[in-house]
Structure formats: structure tokens, C-alpha cells
Amino acid sequence: MNPAAPRVLVVDDEAQIRRFLDIGLRAEGYQVVLAANGAEGLGLAATQSPDIVVLDIGLPDMEGHDVLRELRTWSQVPVIMLSVRDAETEKVKALDNGANDYVTKPFGIQELMARLRVLLRQSAKAGQPEAPVRYDDGALVVDLARREVFLHGQPVALTRKEFAVLGMLIRHPGRVVSQQQILRDIWGPTHVQDTHYLRIVMGKLRQKLGDDATTPRWLKTEPGVGYRFPAA
Structure with a gap:
């Protein structure tokens, strides 16, 4: 071969x-x-x-x-x-x-x-493997390809939806990702108005990552628009 x-x-x-x-x-x-x-x-x-x-x-x-x-x-x-x-x-x-x-x-x-x-x-990348996306700032480590999350060296268990939302934000560092875009890509096009689904998942993510909503380190809210993960 x-x-x-x-x-x-x-x-x-x-x-x-x-x-x-x-x-x-x-x-x-x-x-x-x-x-x-x-x-x-x-x-x-x-x-x-x-x-x-x-x-x-x-x-x-x-x-x-x-x-x-x-x-x-x-x-x-x-x-x-x-x-x-x-x-x-x-x-x-x-x-x-x-x-x-x-x-x-x-x-x-x-x-x-x-x-x-x-x-x-x-495909512009035909025959070339994609590099796995990995985030590591010393406190939070997220390996999107291996589906692993660690906080201060300890594994964090996320649901599929929680991991998908976190992954989507990490893949767009420094950019605001709208609520509708997240809902469309992760829940499907029939759920773009179901913002309560996203609020629940974001709340769970913040809780598991210890990310205070009032002074967030990773999961920043852009009121009325969406969410943003900081650029490295």
C-alpha cells in the first residue's frame, strides 16, 4: 500500500x-x-x-x-x-x-x-493530516482531538455538548462566537432560538472549570451577542 x-x-x-x-x-x-x-x-x-x-x-x-x-x-x-x-x-x-x-x-x-x-x-489539505487543536495556558489544558480536559492537572469530565461548545470557542480564539452560530452548529439549525439550552451548558462549563461569570478567565460573555474565548 x-x-x-x-x-x-x-x-x-x-x-x-x-x-x-x-x-x-x-x-x-x-x-x-x-x-x-x-x-x-x-x-x-x-x-x-x-x-x-x-x-x-x-x-x-x-x-x-x-x-x-x-x-x-x-x-x-x-x-x-x-x-x-x-x-x-x-x-x-x-x-x-x-x-x-x-x-x-x-x-x-x-x-x-x-x-x-x-x-x-x-480539499486544500488532501493528503495532509490536520494538526490536532490543543490549548494549554498552564492551568487549563484542552486537547480537542483526544477529547481531554485538565484543570490544574486534574481531569475534568464534560458532556458531549459541553465539550463541543468549549471546543468551538477554543477554535475561534479572541473572536466573538454568536449564540445562534453555536446553537446551529452544535444543536442543529432548528434550535437557533433555543438560547436557554446554551445558557444551561455554559453555566455547567463555568462550574466545572471554576470560571466565575462575573470575572471570567476563559468563558467571556458578550451581552446579547455570544461568547468569546481569549486569544493565547
């Missing part, structure tokens, strides 16, 4: 689909990494630096939409969504969440190959 060949991460819970794609992709010269659920897929996306991801929507541990939203908090790797759901709303939801393309099952391997080639041509 050519070590310079593009690496494809396939995340699908159906063993037959994984085997079908593994054989077909390798026959076309790609490197292939396989995952059977969302958590495994996110872990491999962080450690294997794929050039492109083929992601099924119907996974056993979490929706593919949720995997995609989480992935987008720290990576812009091209993603093709797979689903037996052919409804337009599903396709729109996938694209709104950051997918680059959508393929409905069943599909032909040549169609998928053509879509892969298009996305790899479009």
Missing part, C-alpha cells in the same frame, strides 16, 4: 457495508480505516488523520449527525454521509451540520469513488 495514498475512514455499524467499502476502496488504491460506531469513529478521526470520512447516519451509540457536529468542533476533514433515509430533510440536515456530500443506500462503488475524488480534489 502506498503510504502517500489518501486515507479513508469508514464509520458504519453494518459489517457487510464495512467489508464492501474496505475491499472496494483498497482496490482503488486508498488506505482504509474502519469503525463500527460513532465513538470509535471520533477516536480514529483524531488518531489516524484521515483525508476523508464516510459516515453512516444510523449508528448504534449515537446519530451520525451528532458524530459530524462533534467532529466539526475540531476538524474540517471532508465528510460523505451515508443513509438509507432518502428524505430531503435528512440530506439538508446533514449538509447544514457540515457534511460535504450525501449518498443514499444502496449505492454503487463507482459512484462513491467519483464523489470521493471530487472532494479530495477540492
